[in-house]
Amino acid sequence: MTLDASRLIDLERYPIHCNGTERDALLAQVRADLARDGCAVIKGFLTTGGVAALVDEANSVADQGHWSKSRTNAYFTKDDPSLPEDHPRRQFYDRSNAFVPADNFSPDGPLRTVYDAPGFDEFIRDCLQEENFYRYADPLADVIVNVAEEGNGFPWHFDTNNFTVTLDIQNAETGGAFEYAAGIREGDENFDEVARVLNGTSDRVTVLELEPGDLQLFRGRYSLHRVAPLKGNRPRYVAIFSYVQEPGMVGAPERTKQLYGRTLPIHHERAGQRGDAYID
Ligand SMILES: O=C(O)CCC(=O)C(=O)O
Numbered sequence: 001m002t003l004d005a006s007r008l009i010d011l012e013r014y015p016i017h018c019n020g021t022e023r024d025a026l027l028a029q030v031r032a033d034l035a036r037d038g039c040a041v042i043k044g045f046l047t048t049g050g051v052a053a054l055v056d057e058a059n060s061v062a063d064q065g066h067w068s069k070s071r072t073n074a075y076f077t078k079d080d081p082s083l084p085e086d087h088p089r090r091q092f093y094d095r096s097n098a099f100v101p102a103d104n105f106s107p108d109g110p111l112r113t114v115y116d117a118p119g120f121d122e123f124i125r126d127c128l129q130e131e132n133f134y135r136y137a138d139p140l141a142d143v144i145v146n147v148a149e150e151g152n153g154f155p156w157h158f159d160t161n162n163f164t165v166t167l168d169i170q171n172a173e174t175g176g177a178f179e180y181a182a183g184i185r186e187g188d189e190n191f192d193e194v195a196r197v198l199n200g201t202s203d204r205v206t207v208l209e210l211e212p213g214d215l216q217l218f219r220g221r222y223s224l225h226r227v228a229p230l231k232g233n234r235p236r237y238v239a240i241f242s243y244v245q246e247p248g249m250v251g252a253p254e255r256t257k258q259l260y261g262r263t264l265p266i267h268h269e270r271a272g273q274r275g276d277a278y279i280d
């Protein structure tokens with residue numbers, strides 16, 4: 001049986017591949033949500049069968065995930081002992097997960113069938129209204145699955161990349177809500193309110209219970225966010241689709257090794273062609 005994107009994506013509800021009023025209305029909704037709070041969710045983007053196919057595929061490659069652990073603050077910076085102990089920059093939390101590198105997903109498998117679906121990239125670009133928009137050219141990182149289990153976590157942080165496009169494949173048994181304080185550091189760092197989010201007293205936190213099949217677009221550079229602690233035996237799987245601002249970009253060798261446990265010749269061939277390297 002060959003896979004067809006229309007069996008995986010609910011194209012009847014979300015006709016991303018057809019220009020017209022339905023696609024325009026969807027775009028308008030996503031753009032309004034992004035403008036309002038930096039987050040848009042397209043509920044039930046995948047069909048039930050699509051979710052099942054992506055879960056099977058994720059289960060079959062989960063053991064290829066590269067686990068990493070770090071202790072980090074919300075800014076991914078080093079400790080600064082000159083600041084008071086209760087300063088947000090001095091609050092460190094454990095972060096751990098596994099990334100299943102992109103070359104584990106075959107071109108005719110379900111995850112790449114979704115990614116390569118007619119109109120998918122254009123739809124994401126139109127949602128985000130990014131001028132320079134290219135699929136990441138990194139064969140280990142253009143689309144990956146983020147695996148986490150009970151005891152792992154994604155504590156409070158600001159992203160270093162401008163936007164993230166994720167697809168919920170499977171949730172943990174309980175926990176794992178996506179929590180965010182929209183635009184909390186728009187303008188300035190707003191350390192007082194960040195401190196309230198970190199100590200659980202802020203009223204600016206939105207709690208999103210994403211479900212398998214939901215597509216999320218998130219601008220995490222100004223919005224503090226985390227995945228609430230996971231509980232139970234079932235692993236959480238989230239696919240991450242990556243786009244960058246220049247064609248041909250791949251990750252820097254050191255960062256690639258850290259995230260995916262290995263590198264490919266292309267990482268070394270293209271190393272140093274640009275000053276910085278886009279992270280995932
Ligand atoms: O897994 C997710 O839902 C997103 C986690 C996150 O915020 C990140 O990896 O930057």
Ligand SMILES: [Fe+2]
Binds near residue numbers: 157
């Ligand atoms: Fe993040």
